[in-house]
Amino acid sequence: MSEKIKILYVDDEPDNLVGFKASLRLDYHILTAVNIPQAMSCLSNHPDIKIIFCDQRMPATTGVEFFEDIRTSYPLPVRILLTAYTDVESIINAINKGNIFRYVKKPWLESDLVSAIEEAHKYYMVNSMLLIKNDELQKAYNELNKFAYSVSHDIRGPLSGILGAINIAREIDDIEEMKEMLFLMEKSLKKLDAYIISMHDYYTLQRGELKISDISFKDLLEELKPLYNVMSKTNNVAFNISVEQDEVFRSDEVPLKLIFNNLLSNAFKYQDKSRKQKSVDVTVEVKKSVATIHIKDTGIGILGSHIGEIFNLFYRANSQEVGSGFGLYNVKSALLKLNGQIEVNSVMHQGTSFKITIPSI
Amino acid sequence: MALSFIVIDDSELDCFIARKIVGHADKGLTVKTFQRGNEALDMIRKNMADYAEADMTIILLDLQMPIMNGFEFVEEFEKFAPEARKKFRIVILSSTRNSNDIFRIFTYNTVHSLMEKPLTREKLLSLMQQVGAIRVD
Numbered sequence: 001m002s003e004k005i006k007i008l009y010v011d012d013e014p015d016n017l018v019g020f021k022a023s024l025r026l027d028y029h030i031l032t033a034v035n036i037p038q039a040m041s042c043l044s045n046h047p048d049i050k051i052i053f054c055d056q057r058m059p060a061t062t063g064v065e066f067f068e069d070i071r072t073s074y075p076l077p078v079r080i081l082l083t084a085y086t087d088v089e090s091i092i093n094a095i096n097k098g099n100i101f102r103y104v105k106k107p108w109l110e111s112d113l114v115s116a117i118e119e120a121h122k123y124y125m126v127n128s129m130l131l132i133k134n135d136e137l138q139k140a141y142n143e144l145n146k147f148a149y150s151v152s153h154d155i156r157g158p159l160s161g162i163l164g165a166i167n168i169a170r171e172i173d174d175i176e177e178m179k180e181m182l183f184l185m186e187k188s189l190k191k192l193d194a195y196i197i198s199m200h201d202y203y204t205l206q207r208g209e210l211k212i213s214d215i216s217f218k219d220l221l222e223e224l225k226p227l228y229n230v231m232s233k234t235n236n237v238a239f240n241i242s243v244e245q246d247e248v249f250r251s252d253e254v255p256l257k258l259i260f261n262n263l264l265s266n267a268f269k270y271q272d273k274s275r276k277q278k279s280v281d282v283t284v285e286v287k288k289s290v291a292t293i294h295i296k297d298t299g300i301g302i303l304g305s306h307i308g309e310i311f312n313l314f315y316r317a318n319s320q321e322v323g324s325g326f327g328l329y330n331v332k333s334a335l336l337k338l339n340g341q342i343e344v345n346s347v348m349h350q351g352t353s354f355k356i357t358i359p360s361i
Numbered sequence: 362m363a364l365s366f367i368v369i370d371d372s373e374l375d376c377f378i379a380r381k382i383v384g385h386a387d388k389g390l391t392v393k394t395f396q397r398g399n400e401a402l403d404m405i406r407k408n409m410a411d412y413a414e415a416d417m418t419i420i421l422l423d424l425q426m427p428i429m430n431g432f433e434f435v436e437e438f439e440k441f442a443p444e445a446r447k448k449f450r451i452v453i454l455s456s457t458r459n460s461n462d463i464f465r466i467f468t469y470n471t472v473h474s475l476m477e478k479p480l481t482r483e484k485l486l487s488l489m490q491q492v493g494a495i496r497v498d
Binding site (some may be wrong): 149152153156157158159161162163164165167168171172177180181184185188235305 | 375377381401424426456458459478481
């Protein structure tokens, strides 16, 4: 282990503190406190203390009382009591109440201390891992809830629309009317399809491992460009790409493409239709192992009050175009995976620009 | 009594269906569709004086919409004066199965009922009976 385990030892006898520190300081990071106030300030200054040793017999407060006091405010450090045999009652009590992890007999043997520390450290690591896992689980659970909620709207919604359309088809005789309906049905199905693709992206991002390779942004954008040529031509939106890359950049191509695809499709989708000069500009600059990407559009912009929420799952700030509410959330997840950052700037009716920085891996 | 409809749904297809269903049920019925709740509110506000005492407007309202969802629409709608509100019946038309949503719908006094999508001729006719717009013979 690169970093030494941080241990706090509390005892009213300075000689004990010195002895403890002398025998253990090579292998561990030892902090000492000669009274409770000192111990408290030590705990607040060093949130990474993993193990606390405390003497049972101290004036004013006993070790057991001290441990009981800090149990809720500092739940993480593993608590070990140092005491002589005579205190057996209080030890049993303290162990049963869960206030201490173990005790070490005084005077101590160095090997007892070391084995106590190693056990306590394992216990600490397991506990912290559990906390992290719990957090992850909670997050996954919240997303599942959101997902279940969106199913009724984003999957069931288009389906009930199609069903409704089939239902009225029996009463439609006019071929033009029928064509109009088919067009709307198609649009609905495309939305459903886009939703399912984004959902797939979402899971790929959550689960997959990174597959690192050399990235040429020029090739990558050349590959993506044809996807937007139709939109660019039919809606009269200029599509400009400029790439400056003289060095090797290593990253995972899949999340990178996902970032570009989501931001580009938004940039084309949310154009201001009344505007004459419409454009989407992409610039990529790779310097000192960092790629800086700007994606700028002349679109309708995002309302200031919505900016903070656009990266949230299922958030939609606009009804002009179909959207799943997955897009920018997936962009954020992809960037998290690649250690990247994203900034957004938007002015209503003028456009939105995203700045992304991604380090080479 | 003249009956008319306002449909608020961000899905174009659902708006189309509502127009057709209502149109086929009775050619004399008028339907206005909106993909955004705030536009419907603006229209209602502007034309409030034109809604006659005896007329009734059924608002078919979707729940999950961007910018202004169905709940927000109802909350804005409830700010109208009671005499003005009397001329409208809000019917939630949604595909939601979420119990929180369904519970919340009925916490609003101005919501008449909940109808599950898709809208069909049968559902529409039974709704019109319920609000007394057509007689059952």
